[in-house]
Amino acid sequence: xxxRLLDLEPGAGPRxxxxxxxxxxxxxxxxxxxxxxxxxVREEVKKARLRGRGGAxxxxxxxxxxxxxxxxxxxxxxxxADEGEPGxxxxxxxxxxxxxxxxxxxxxAGYAVGIHSAYVYIRGEYELIARRLEDAIVxxxxxxxxxxxxQGTGFALDVAVHRGAGAYVCGxxxxxxxxxxxxxxxPRLKPxxxxxxxxxxxxxVINNVETLANLPGLIRDGSAAFLALGCPxxxxxxxxxxxxxxxxxxxxxxxxxxxxxxxxxxxxxxxxPGKMLKAVIPGGLSSPILKADEIDVAMDFDSLAASGSMLxxxxxxxxxxxxxxxxxxxxxxxxxxxxxCGQCTPCRLGTAWMxxxxxxxxxxxxxxxDVTELERVASMIRGRTLCPLGDAAVLPVLxxxxxxxxxxxxxxxxxxxxx
Amino acid sequence: MSTVLSSGLKDRIAxxxxxxxxxxxxLLPALHWIQDENGFIAPEAxxxxxxxxxxxxxxxxxxxxxxTMFHRRPMGRYHVQVCDNLSCDIRGGATVLARLQERLGIGxxxxxxxxxxxxxxxxxxxxxxxxxxxxxxxxxxxSLDPDxxxxxxxxxx
Numbered sequence: 294x295x296x297r298l299l300d301l302e303p304g305a306g307p308r309x310x311x312x313x314x315x316x317x318x319x320x321x322x323x324x325x326x327x328x329x330x331x332x333x334v335r336e337e338v339k340k341a342r343l344r345g346r347g348g349a350x351x352x353x354x355x356x357x358x359x360x361x362x363x364x365x366x367x368x369x370x371x372x373x374a375d376e377g378e379p380g381x382x383x384x385x386x387x388x389x390x391x392x393x394x395x396x397x398x399x400x401x402a403g404y405a406v407g408i409h410s411a412y413v414y415i416r417g418e419y420e421l422i423a424r425r426l427e428d429a430i431v432x433x434x435x436x437x438x439x440x441x442x443x444q445g446t447g448f449a450l451d452v453a454v455h456r457g458a459g460a461y462v463c464g465x466x467x468x469x470x471x472x473x474x475x476x477x478x479x480p481r482l483k484p485x486x487x488x489x490x491x492x493x494x495x496x497x498v499i500n501n502v503e504t505l506a507n508l509p510g511l512i513r514d515g516s517a518a519f520l521a522l523g524c525p526x527x528x529x530x531x532x533x534x535x536x537x538x539x540x541x542x543x544x545x546x547x548x549x550x551x552x553x554x555x556x557x558x559x560x561x562x563x564x565x566p567g568k569m570l571k572a573v574i575p576g577g578l579s580s581p582i583l584k585a586d587e588i589d590v591a592m593d594f595d596s597l598a599a600s601g602s603m604l605x606x607x608x609x610x611x612x613x614x615x616x617x618x619x620x621x622x623x624x625x626x627x628x629x630x631x632x633x634c635g636q637c638t639p640c641r642l643g644t645a646w647m648x649x650x651x652x653x654x655x656x657x658x659x660x661x662x663d664v665t666e667l668e669r670v671a672s673m674i675r676g677r678t679l680c681p682l683g684d685a686a687v688l689p690v691l692x693x694x695x696x697x698x699x700x701x702x703x704x705x706x707x708x709x710x711x712x
Numbered sequence: 713m714s715t716v717l718s719s720g721l722k723d724r725i726a727x728x729x730x731x732x733x734x735x736x737x738x739l740l741p742a743l744h745w746i747q748d749e750n751g752f753i754a755p756e757a758x759x760x761x762x763x764x765x766x767x768x769x770x771x772x773x774x775x776x777x778x779x780t781m782f783h784r785r786p787m788g789r790y791h792v793q794v795c796d797n798l799s800c801d802i803r804g805g806a807t808v809l810a811r812l813q814e815r816l817g818i819g820x821x822x823x824x825x826x827x828x829x830x831x832x833x834x835x836x837x838x839x840x841x842x843x844x845x846x847x848x849x850x851x852x853x854x855s856l857d858p859d860x861x862x863x864x865x866x867x868x869x
Binding site for chain 2: 493612
C-alpha cells in the first residue's frame, strides 16, 4: 500500500515548497480549482467516506454540507491542530515535516465550501512547528498557491496561524472557537452548531489537520481509490501512533481497518523484552481500555465502537504486565481533573472526586466500597456536561473498573475490606 | 524584568489586532509575545493589553489564569516541564522527574534560589513516541533516563 501522508525519511527536516512540488504537490489543488466545481469536490469527499481524524469520526463531506450557502456572511475554516489527546502525536508530523500537504488540503477544503479565510489553531507547545508552518504559508503565498488569486483562478484564501496556550479542552471545537476569539476555552451550548454560528458568529468549518492532509491524495486519485484504501464506511489510511511498552514506538500509516494486533506486534516491534501485554488504550487516553485478549480488532471507527471502545485519534498506548492497573487509572483520572475547564459542575466536581478516590486507593488507604463509589461518581458525570470532556473522563474509568475490578480491589487493605 | 509593555510590543500587538475581525482575538498571541519579552504577565501588562484590545482587564486575567502556559510571576530562566501522563509514565517518566528533583533540589512548582530553573509537571506534550519526554522552554527532549537528565542539565549554562 502506498504511504500517502508519511513519505518522509526518518529525521528529515521540513519539506519545502520546491521539494513538495517535485512530488506533484499542489497538482490536486490545481485540478480542483481548474476542472471541478465546489459541489464536485464536496461530492467526491462524501463518496470517499473521509471521516474526521480528530477523534469523533464525523464524515467530512457531510460536515461541510451543513454550512449554509450564499448567505452573505463570511465562512471560516478552523484547522484543529490542538493535538492534546494523550498518546497522540500525528498532526505534529504533518505540520512539522510536510506543512504544504496541509496547506494544499486547506485550499481544497476552502474551495469546496467557499471559504476565503482559514485559521490554524495549533497547541501552544508546538512553537517551533508553528513557525515552520508560518514560513510555509509565506512560501506558498509568494508562489500563488495561497493569497488573492490562487494560480490565476480568481479563488482567494488566506491562512493565519494562531497558537493556543495549554488547555486540552480547546481541542473541543466550540472551546477552540472561544479560545480563538480571545477568551478562556469554555465550550458553547449546541445548537447552534459551528457550521451555522461559529467563529465571530459566522458559519465555520472545523477540521482536523490529518483530515485536511488527506484531501490532496483523495482529489488526485479520486474517491474510489481513496475508499479502496480503507473500509467500505471509512476510507483511506490512518496515522497510527504507538507509544508505551513496545520495542519501536512511532507513527505508522496503514489502511483504516488495520489489525490492532498487527500494529503492535509487527509494526511497533512487539512488547519490550521481558514484558507481556496487559492492556491497550486504542484511540487516545479517552478511549476505553482493551484487555490483552481483545486486540484482534480492526482499527476503524465502527469496529472499535462494536468492541466497546473507540478509534478516537488512533493514538495507541500499550501497557505491559509490569504496570499496575491502579497506576493507569491514576494517570487517567488525574489528567481529566486537571483539564476539566470548570464550566459544568458534574465534570468540575466529579473529575476532582474521582482523582481523590484513586489517590486514596494508590496510597494504600482505600476503603471498602471505594471502587463502587468511583463508578457512582463516574455515572453522575456521564451525559450531564456541555462538551464531550465529561464523557471522555468517564468512559475510560468505567472500562478499567469493569475489566480490572479484581486487581483494583486487591489494592484495598484487607482490614478495611472487611470493615 | 519588565512589568509593562514596551512601545515596540504595543505597536506589534496593535498591528496584529486589526488583522482579526474582532481585536480581542489577538489576546492569546499577544500574551505569548508579552511573556516572551517580559518573562511573565504582570497585572500592569494585563491592563496595558486590555486597553490595546479594547476589553476589560478582567477579560485578560480570565485568559491568563485559564491557560497553563501563561505565568503570573517570574519563572526560572529554564522552565523544565516534565510530562507525567501515561505513555511517559510507562517508560520511566517518574525516574526522570525524581532525578530532576534530586539534582535541582526543588519539587514540582518550585524555582531554584538562583532563579535558574523552574520545575513543573505537565500533561501530554504530544511526543509520546519519544517517551519519557520533557520540554525546556520551547525545546523538546525525549527518550530520557536519569543519566541523560544529568547530561542535559550539564549542557545548560
